[in-house]
Amino acid sequence: MPVSKDIKQIVRTYNKANLINILNRIQDKEGFLSRENIKYISGKIDMPAAKIYEMASFYSFFAFEKKGKHAIYVCNSPSCFMNDSVNIMEEIKKITGLSPGEFNKDFSFQITQCIGCCSEAPAMLIDNVAYTKLTKKKIREILAEIKKKSSEVKWQESSLEVEDKSKMKILKETKFISLEKAKSMSPKEVIAKVKExxxxxxxxxxxxxxxxxxxxxxxxxEGILICNFDEGEPGTFKDKFILINNAKTLIEGIAIASYAINCRHAYIYLRKEYDYLKGRLLKAIYSSKKHLDGLEIEIIEGAGAYICGDETSIMNSIEGLSGRPRKKPPYPAQYGLWQKPTAINNVETLINAALLFEDNKWSNDLRLFCVSGDVKKGGVFEEKTGILFEELIQKAVAKEKPKAIFFGAAGGCIPYESKTRFDYESIKEKEAGLGSCTIIVVGESRSIVEVCRNITAFFVHESCGKCTPCRDGNHRILQLLDKIIGREGTKKDLLLLEELAEFVELTSFCPLGQSSCNHIKGALKYFRSEFEELCK
Known part of the structure; x- marks a missing residue:
């Protein structure tokens, strides 16, 4: 099959940082990466086809054969799992005749991990567009509309779009006044201001x-700045919230950081699951050009890999490699992207870099909490660290009496106690981590073992495969959990589960593996009886 003019035009846009963008655009155009197209890319960019295959096969969203006109990805991460994603998958199977992993001429059907729609669960992606708050009826309507190629069913932003932005400090539009203030200082003075x-x-x-x-x-x-927009932690969607409601102030924060480190070309690494929001980001960049004083901001789009939230993995991905982590030292700030000193900051950090220059009362204690799970009104809440469990969960309206709090997938879990505070010290004392303030609420009627099984399946899917403890250890833990849930496990299996969790934490190569069993350790510490009840 000859290479089309459209594909040739896409490949002509190649620069050393955008191979993954080219592959994304080709797949969006043709539905998969054909041998002919990979061979053509190889010849044009002087990279062996085997290296391109190695890189592309690392990412879960790339395909090497045509799999139906429309790609369905149903999220089954904790918050969607807790809001009946299994029933959504059964309805899709009933309508399409497909099980996960199968395809026909109209649809391909895959299970995917967190797509950042946790407060609007259950959710799915179809052709890179998010559909949220799914019901069986809604599924039937969406698939019928898409199959008929009639009016597109739009993504619903209602629960994340904020009308009165004055109620949240994170949404204050600084209108590049902060950048003007920063540029009236020297870069050293800017850094001193951030320190103060x-x-x-x-x-x-x-x-x-x-x-x-x-x-x-x-x-x-000369430094390089990377804005880490690979928001892949299950239960986390605050960066998406910022993009939807205050994108230009984020761009201003990127400009301030770039000025401070003498960066002339900054990158935003945007997760593929947010492809439908890329237009907003581009609009914010283009409308800010007159303020950027020649600073180039380039969007690099991922392709489905949780590990690319790691600071060294994100650099490998931008450089056109598999997104596996690098050994540290050297650290990115010393020897980073293209061997240049590199600062990697996430979205919430960078928008606050703009806000602190404009607000004399700015406080590092004010954080964005993402609340989802067994709640009726999940969302993003701006609160000071130290807020009581009961205060925050009341705002999200629990569906039933809470039993446990999971801090995303990586932060572990602890019992719900109304007077415990969401601060780093209190949570650390209970052997968990507040991390990025991701709060997944688990109700009293829900099985902790089932939630742990779901999170372990997430880590099995997202392990990059680089090191044996994470790759094989989590797979073995998943087998043990299936054995226990099937009532075939024994109390000896619980001891093995504990031993494996400790081993994976101590011997894994990177933070993903080292934190991948925190939920198991916390659950066995605080909810061991639920495991024992299932054992023979």
């Missing part, structure tokens, strides 16, 4: 932003 304000990273690690920027400036004359 106390801004820490909002991606989970809480590393001081000023120290990261300072390391970059000391490592070389």
């Amino acid at each position: 304000a106390g801004l820490k990273g909002r991606g989970g690690a809480g590393f001081p932003t000023d120290i990261k920027w300072d390391f970059v400036t000391k490592a070389g004359d």
Whole structure:
């Protein structure tokens, strides 16, 4: 099959940072990556076809054969699982005749991991567009409309679109006044201002932003900035919330950070699951051009890999490699993208870099909490760390008495206690992690073992395969959980489960593997009786 003019035009846009963008555009155009197209790319960019296959096969959204006109991806991460995603999958099977992993001339059907629609669960993607708050009736209507090629069923933004933005400080539009203030200072003074304000990273690690920027400036004359928009942690959707409601202030924060580290070309690494929001981001960039003083901001779009939230994996992905983590040291701030000193900050961190210049009362304690799971009114809540469990969960309206709180997939779990506070110290004392303030509420009637099984399946799917403990250890843990849920397990299996969880944490290569069993450790510590009740 000859290579089309459209594909040739796409390949002509290649630069060293956008191979993954080219593959995404070709797949969006033709539905898959054909041998002919990969061979053509190989010849044009002087990269062996085997390397392109290696890179593309790493990502879950790339396909190498045509699988129906329309691609259905149903989310089965914790919040969707807890809101009947299984019934949604059964309805899709009833309508299409397809089980997950199968396809016909009209549809392909896959189960995917978190797509960032946790407060609007259950949800799915069809042809890169999100459909939320699904019911069996809604599924039938959506698939019928798409099959007929009639009017497209639009993504519903109602629960994340904020009408009165004055109620949340994160949504204040600084209108590039903050950038003007920053540019009236020297880069060193900007970093000192960020240090004085106390801004820490909002991606989970809480590393001081000023120290990261300072390391970059000391490592070389020109730095690189990467805005990490690969928001893949189950239960997390705050970055999407920021994009929908205050994208231009995010761009201003990127410009301030770029000025501080002498960056002339910044990157936004946007997860593929947010492809339907890319237009908003492009609009914000283009409408901000006159303020950017020549700063280029390039969007690199992922292709389905949770590991690319890791700072070294994200650099490999941008460089056209598989998104596996690198060994540290050297650290990105010393030797990062294209061997240049690189600062990697997430969306919430960068928008706050703009807000702190404009608001004298700005506080690092004010955070965005994503609440989902067994609640009626999940969403993004702007609160100070230290808020009581009962105060925050009341705002989200629990469906029933809460039993447990899971901090995303990686932060572990603890019992719900109304007077416990959502702050780093209190949660750490209970051997869990507040991280990026992701809160998944589990009701008293729900099985903790089933939730743990769902999260373990997530880590099995998302393991990059680089190291044996994470790759094989989580697979073995999933087998044990299936054995226990099937009432074939014994109390010896619980001891093995504990031993494996400890082993995976201590011996895995990167933070993904090291945190992949926190939910198991927390569940066995606080809810062991639920496991024992299922054992012989």
